[in-house]
């Protein structure tokens with residue numbers, strides 16, 4: 001997806017932030033229980049997600065939960081890679097999809 005136009009991460013409203021490009025969105029929510037990601041983009045978007053979290057002033061190690069809105073690859077593409085970074089990460093998939101996890105846990 002290198003041809004996609006990158007967008008500067010920004011605050012959408014209150015504690016909700018946008019990360020992504022003009023086609024795929026990842027939403028970051030800053031909660032009292034840690035950071036929450038809604039979807040994680042295509043598999044080649046790890047750097048977009050990581051740099052976006054950093055640019056917004058957050059630490060990826062504080063991501064506690066990932067929610068997947070549904071089972072398309074552009075919604076869970078970097079989840080397995082992100083699970084390597086944060087040991088306490090949990091994932092929940094509303095569609096019942098099973099995301100490969102590095103730590104052996106299932107959603």
Ligand SMILES: [Zn+2]
Pocket residue numbers: 070072075
């Ligand atoms: Zn979709």
